C-alpha cells in the first residue's frame with residue numbers, strides 16, 4: 001500500500017477507514033457503501049510541484065504516479081494508457097457558436113475507450129496482491145479494456161456482458177483471450193451474476209463503482225486536460241454518464257490538482273445521460289433518491305438502469321456547480337456524424353452523447369457561448385459499427401467506368417444543393 005493515501009471514506013456513512021488493499025466497499029454499509037480514497041496532499045505537494053512537469057515524463061498515465069494508488073513496481077510492463085490528444089476545435093466550435101472548444105479524444109486509448117484508465121489500475125492492483133484472475137461485468141468497454149490490459153500483463157479475465165453488447169467490443173474480448181460469459185439479460189443481470197461469481201471464486205473485482213481504485217484511474221483524463229491546457233482548464237467539461245464513475249473520476253482529477261495548488265479553479269461539469277435511461281439525471285433534477293430505470297437507448301455504454309455509483313456522480317456534479325441534461329438517440333447520432341464531419345474524430349454513440357449534451361446545454365442557456373468547454377469523447381466509433389451503419393445512407397456500388405462516376409458525382413452535388 002502506498003504511503004500517500006490518508007484514508008478511505010464511505011460515500012454513504014462518511015466513516016473513515018485505514019487504507020488497505022483488500023477493502024472494496026464500506027464494512028458497515030455493504031455493497032452500496034462506495035469508498036472514496038483520500039490523499040495526503042501535503043506529502044504529494046512536495047513531489048508534484050509545478051517544476052515536476054518540466055521534466056521528461058512518461059507519455060501515459062504513469063506521469064501522474066504520485067497521485068495514483070499503485071506502487072509503481074509494474075508500471076513499465078503495461079499497455080500505454082492515456083496521454084490522448086486534446087484538439088482545439090475550429091470547425092465544430094464555429095458550428096456551435098462557441099468561442100473555445102476542446103475535444104479530448106479518449107477513443108485513442110489502447111483498447112479505444114476511456115475505460116483503459118481504470119482497467120490498467122485494476123490489473124496492477126491485482127498483480128500487486130498476487131491475484132491471477134480478474135472479473136467484471138460490463139456494458140462492453142470495461143470488459144474489452146480489462147481483457148486487453150490483463151492480457152498484456154499475463155493475467156486471466158472472466159467477463160460478464162449483457163446480451164446486447166456490440167460486436168466491436170465482443171471481437172476485442174475474444175481476441176484478447178478472455179473467458180466470455182454472455183448473460184441472457186441486461187446489464188443489471190450481468191452485474192448480479194458477476195458479483196455472485198466473484199464472491200464464490202474470490203477473483204479480483206474490476207466492477208468500477210465497487211473498486212475505489214478505478215475512479216483514481218479515470219481521474220487521469222482530467223489531470224491530462226488540465227496539463228494539456230497549461231493548468232488553465234476550460235470553464236466547463238462535458239462527459240456522458242452511465243454508472244457515474246467517469247464523471248466522478250473527472251471531478252477527482254481536477255480536485256487533486258486544485259488541492260495541490262496546480263490549478264486555481266475546478267471546471268463545472270456537465271453530465272449527459274440518454275433520455276431512454278436517465279436515472280442519475282432524474283435524481284439530480286428531483287433531488288430525490290434514485291429510481292432504477294429501463295435501459296432504452298442505443299448508446300449501450302451508458303445504458304445503465306441501476307447505476308452503481310450515483311452518489312459519487314451526484315457529488316461531483318454538485319461540487320463543481322455543474323448541471324445535467326438528457327439527449328435523444330436521434331440527437332446522439334446526429335452529433336456523432338457532426339463530430340466526424342467537422343473534426344475527423346470517430347465516436348461511439350455513448351461518447352457522442354456528450355457532444356449532443358453540449359448542444360442542448362447551449363440551447364437551454366446552461367452554458368454560455370462565451371464560456372470555454374472541453375468535451376470528452378469516451379470511446380471510438382469502431383466499437384459499434386452496426387448502430388452507426390443503421391443511421392447512415394447505404395453504399396453505392398458502380399461499374400468501373402468514368403462516365404458512371406461523373407453522373408454519380410453530379411447527382412451527389414444536386415442532393416447537397418437541395419439539402
Ligand SMILES: *Cc1c(COP(=O)(O)O)cnc(C)c1O
Pocket residue numbers: 113114115141142208240241242243244245246247301302304348350351378379380
Ligand atoms: C463507461 C462509459 C461511459 C460512462 O462511464 P460511467 O462510469 O459508466 O458513467 C461513457 N462512455 C463510454 C464510451 C463508456 O465506455
Ligand SMILES: [Zn+2]
Pocket residue numbers: 010011012013014015026027028029030033
Ligand atoms: Zn458506510
